[in-house]
Amino acid sequence: MTAFISHSFSNKAEFRNVADFLTQVNVPYWEPTSIRSGEGLRNQLRSTIRECSVCVFIATHDSVNSAWCGAELGAFWGAGIKIVTYVADSSLQPDDLPPVVQGDVWERELRRVAETARRIHDSARPRAGTDPAPQTPLTNLTAMELTSLIASAVSLSRAQEQSPAGTGAPMAADILADRVIRAADAAHSTSRGAPAGQPDSLLWVDDRPENNIHERRMFESLGLAVELALSTDEAMARLENNRYGVIISDMGRKEGAREGYRLLAEVRRAGIGTPYFIYAASGSEAHRREALSRGAQGSTNRPTDLIEMVTDALGRSAR
Numbered sequence: 001m002t003a004f005i006s007h008s009f010s011n012k013a014e015f016r017n018v019a020d021f022l023t024q025v026n027v028p029y030w031e032p033t034s035i036r037s038g039e040g041l042r043n044q045l046r047s048t049i050r051e052c053s054v055c056v057f058i059a060t061h062d063s064v065n066s067a068w069c070g071a072e073l074g075a076f077w078g079a080g081i082k083i084v085t086y087v088a089d090s091s092l093q094p095d096d097l098p099p100v101v102q103g104d105v106w107e108r109e110l111r112r113v114a115e116t117a118r119r120i121h122d123s124a125r126p127r128a129g130t131d132p133a134p135q136t137p138l139t140n141l142t143a144m145e146l147t148s149l150i151a152s153a154v155s156l157s158r159a160q161e162q163s164p165a166g167t168g169a170p171m172a173a174d175i176l177a178d179r180v181i182r183a184a185d186a187a188h189s190t191s192r193g194a195p196a197g198q199p200d201s202l203l204w205v206d207d208r209p210e211n212n213i214h215e216r217r218m219f220e221s222l223g224l225a226v227e228l229a230l231s232t233d234e235a236m237a238r239l240e241n242n243r244y245g246v247i248i249s250d251m252g253r254k255e256g257a258r259e260g261y262r263l264l265a266e267v268r269r270a271g272i273g274t275p276y277f278i279y280a281a282s283g284s285e286a287h288r289r290e291a292l293s294r295g296a297q298g299s300t301n302r303p304t305d306l307i308e309m310v311t312d313a314l315g316r317s318a319r
Contacts, residue, residue, distance in 0.1 A: 001053040001124060003117055006072045006083075008062035014088045018056055021114035027121045049075050053124035054082055056116050058186045059097055059106070060089040073100050077093075082120050086113040097108050111286040147298070188275070201225035202310065203242075203274075205235045205249040205263060215303050231255060239267065244274055245314045248306070249282035261294055275313040279306055 003022055006067045007015045009308060022029050030048050055076040063069045076083055077100045085097060085106035097106065107113045202219060206212060216226045227244070229235035235247075247267065251260040260278050262318075266275060275297045278287075283301035291299035298309045 001028075001051060001121065002048075003027050003121060004048065004052040004055045004076070005058065006055055006063070006069050006076075007058040008060060008069060010062045011060050011088065012059055014058045014060065014086075017110060018058060018086060018113065021110045022056070022117060025114045027114070027118050029056075030184050035105055037248040049079055049081070051077070052081060054084060054120040056100060056113060057083055057085045059085050059087045059092055059094070059101075064092070064096060064098060070098060070100075073098055077101075081124075084113055084120065086110065086114050094122075101224070175306075193251055201227060201239060201244050203229060203235060203244040203247045205229045205232070205252070205260075206246065207231060207253040215279075216305065218307060220302070222311070232259055232266065235263055236266055239270070239272055239274075243271055246310050247274050247276045248279050248310070249276070251278060251282070261291075263290050264291075264294055264296055275310075277306065277313075 003017055005015055007018075007022035019029055019031075030052065046307075055073070057063070057069070057073060073083060082105070083101050085101050087097075087106055087108045090108070095108065095161055097191075105116055107116065202224055203213070204216060204226055206228070207232070209216075209228050219226055227238065227242075229238055231253065235249075239247075249260040249263055251258065253259040256262065260280065264276055267274070276295065278291045279301070280287075280299070281301055283299075288299045297313060298305075300306055300309065300310075
């Protein structure tokens with residue numbers, strides 16, 4: 001097994017420094033010059049990941065903003081392979097790092113980076129006479145799918161920070177991974193198993209859609225189409241001509257302080273059984289119970305709860 005050094009191609013000097021330190025602690029590393037011409041780069045990298053024990057990410061302004069580095073990190077994160085971040089640019093702060101590595105191991109000293117990588121590498125090597133642990137199917141994702149997964153995690157983190165229930169701090173990477181991977185699995189199952197006439201799309205009703213832009217991007221990055229309606233009347237007009245997998249509504253709008261419940265009543269009177277969720281400022285248990293008693297499937301003010309409830313509902317409808 002080897003170490004993988006994720007870096008921007010503009011950081012060749014930093015790559016060589018990391019490689020030299022890994023060599024000193026007897027950790028072999030994957031050499032980019034081993035890429036074979038005439039074969040797909042994506043497939044070669046995917047195969048390489050299966051043979052790696054640890055990923056060392058060289059964090060610079062170029063690599064932090066690199067979509068390709070983001071895809072690499074997403075692949076290792078999804079495969080459950082530990083990532084050690086070497087902050088090579090002294091001006092970078094922890095909050096500047098990609099969300100998938102925030103909260104994980106990061107160092108500014110190369111010696112400590114190499115020692116940490118060695119410990120992880122040694123613990124990951126299979127013992128003699130044992131079979132390597134099976135790899136997660138997420139290593140088979142395409143680069144586009146990995147990019148979408150990362151985009152969903154970023155949107156979920158930003159939504160959580162800005163939501164009424166948020167703390168203002170970024171979510172830990174392991175929590176992000178758990179929520180997004182489970183949601184991606186459910187969304188993928190929906191797209192494969194949805195019966196004819198049951199689209200994997202959402203109708204989102206809110207007269208201030210700018211308040212949930214990150215939440216909508218989160219669902220869109222999972223391959224779910226999101227249509228907007230700004231009022232109860234507009235929502236009912238859309239429902240007359242289209243079918244949706246889920247309806248999400250706010251509570252108070254210009255039409256009234258409890259407009260989310262009025263829309264819910266009209267939807268059910270029309271004989272529409274589409275799963276219905278309230279996404280509003282209040283997350284109280286009393287409001288949740290009231291929403292359920294009126295025929296909704298859930299009520300929350302937390303983006304993490306919303307993504308789980310919606311994708312679970314879509315998954316159930318596909319079975």
